[in-house]
Amino acid sequence: MRPRPVLRSAASVLSALVLLSLLSACSGDSGSTDTSSGGKPLVGVDYPRSDTDFWNAYMKYTPEYARQLGLSLRTTNSQNDVAKLAANGQTLILQGAKGIAMAPQSTFAIAPILAQLQAAKIPVVTIDTRPDTGKVYMVVRADNRVYGERACKYLGTKLGGKGKVVMLEGDLSSINGRDRTEGFNACMKAAYPGIEVFGEATDWDGAVAAQKLQNALTAHPDIKGVYIQSSFALSGTLHMLRQQGLLVGPRNPKHVFVVSNDGVPRELKYISDGDIDATVSQPVDLYAKYALYYLKAAIDGKTFKPGRTDHDSTIVQVRPGLLEDQLSAPLVTADGGTYGGVPSLKSTDTSLWGNNLG
Template identity: 55%
Template structure:
C-alpha cells in the first residue's frame, strides 16, 4: 500500500506555532509536547542536533506538521549528536507509552542495539535522513545521498572545465550519508573528470574542523578551483568567513572565483547563491522529511504496511535488508531556479 496524500495532507495555514523544543537530553518540565492528538497512539520524536541550520529548520517543520496532522506526540527530545543520549531518550519514550519512534541517528552503526530493543517491544521506528546500518526500521525517510555526491561532482566538473583541484569537506564517514556522498563524488570524478584532483577533508560534520582543514588546504594549494560542502548548515558560514578573510571570496563570474557547491538547501545557501558567493546547492527536503516521517509514524501505530514502488508524492520506496526507504526528491539549486517558491528554503519561517 502506498501512502495516500489524503491521509497525510498538512495545511500550513492552520498550523499553530507551538513552544520550542527542549535541546537538552533530559526531557524535564521545560520540554514541550508538539501535539495533543486526543485518542491517537503516542509518538516519540528525537531531534538529532541543534547546531545546524538544516536540522533547526527540520525541527520547525516537525512542530508544524505534528500540529497540522493532529498527532499525539510525547515531549520531544534532542540527542545532540550523541548516540548514548539518543538511547536514553528512546528509553524514556518506551517508559511513557510510545507506539512509534521518529529519530535521525547520526551514527548509523552504533544505533543497532537501540533498534533491536525497540523491535523487541514491537515499537516501529522511522529513521529520518539517515539509514541505520543494522536493526529493523519501519521506514527510512531520506533522499538519495549518492545522487547528492554525483550532482555536486557533475556541477563542479563542468564549472572547472574538467581540470584543476577541488576540496571536499566530507561529513562523518561513520554516517551512511557521509559515506554515500563521498563515495559517489569520488566515483563520478574518477569516471567523468579524471584530470580533477580531489582533496578529501574529513570533518565529522564539524564546522570548526572544516575551516581548519580548508585553511591548510588553501595554504598548500593556491590554485584550488572548487569546494564541495557536504552540509551547508555546518560548513557554509565558516567556509565563506575563511575565504573572505583570505581575500578569496570572489563573486561568480569574476576572475579568481572558487566554484562552490553545497548540500542542504537552507535559506543562507540561497542567499549566497544570489550574491554569487557560492554556485549551487542540492536542496535536502527538510519540509518533506518532517511531513512524511510523522505520516509514516502515525501509519505505523495503525498497523498499516507499505510496498516498494513509486508513491503519489514524487518519490520511490525501495527495499532495504532491514526495512523500507522512501527516497524523496532533492533538486539542484542554482542562480537559475534559486527563487523557486516551491523550494522549502524559500518558505521556512514564513
C-alpha cells in the same frame, strides 16, 4: 546536516538499554491511542540536535505535520549522544508513544537500541540517516550518493572538466558521509577524469573544515572548486575564501566555485548574492512530514513495498527487511540551468523549503 557523534561509555549505553528492555514488558499491545491526547495516536520524535539551521527547521515542521496528520506528539533531544538517545526512547515509551522517529547520527551504534524497541513492539522510523545494521519500519531520506553526483556535475561543468577541487567530507563513519563521498568521487572519475579531487575528512566539524580548507589552499593555491558536504562548514569556508582574497564574483578569474548541501535559507541567500554557487536542497520539510506519515501507517498496521510512491519519490529495499523512501533533493543555482545533464532550480524558487521557512 550531520554533526559529529558524541559517544558515552559502553556502560552508560548498556545501562540505558537495560532500562529500555524492562519497558518492553509493560508496553505490550495496549492499542494505538493515548487517552490523554484526545484519542489521537501518540508518537515520539527525537531531535538529534538544536544548534543548526537544518535541524531547527526540522523542529519547526514536525509539530505542524503532527497536527495535519491528527497525531499527538512528544519530543526529546539526544544531542548527538547515543546513550541519551536510548534514555529518550525509555522516556517516550513511558509517556505512551506508540511509535518513535529518530535521526541517529551514530549509525553504527544504534542497532542495540533498535533491537530493544522492536522487542517492545514500538515501530521506528529513521530520518536523514539509516542504521548500518538493525531493522526499522521505514527510513526517510534522500539518495545521498546523488548529492555527491550533483555537486560533481555542477563543478565539473563549471571547471570545464579540468583543474583541482577540495571536498570537505563529513564523518565517514556516517552513512551520509560515505554516500556523498563515494558519489562525488565515482562521478569525477567517470565523467571528469581531468579534475583532481582532494578529500578532507572533517567529522562534521566547522572549525576542522575551515582548517583543512586553509591547508588545502596553501598547498594547492590553484584550487578552483569546493564541495561542502553540509552547511555546517559554510561560514568557515566563506571566511577562509575571504581571507585568501578568493571570495569574488563568478566572473572574476580568481573565483572559487562553491557547492554546499542542505538548502537552508542562508545558502539560498548566498547563492543569490553570488557568495556561493550552488547547493543540494535536502527536503527537511518532507523529512518531518513523512516520518510522521509512516509512524501513523505503522500504528495502523499498513505495509509498503519497493516502487514509486504517490509523493514523487521511490521506496527501495536497501537490504532484506529494510525499506527506504528516497525523497527528491534538487540542485539549486542562481540561474536554474542544467549542469552535466542535471537540471537545477533557481535559488529564488518558492517551492524550496528554505524560501518558505518564515
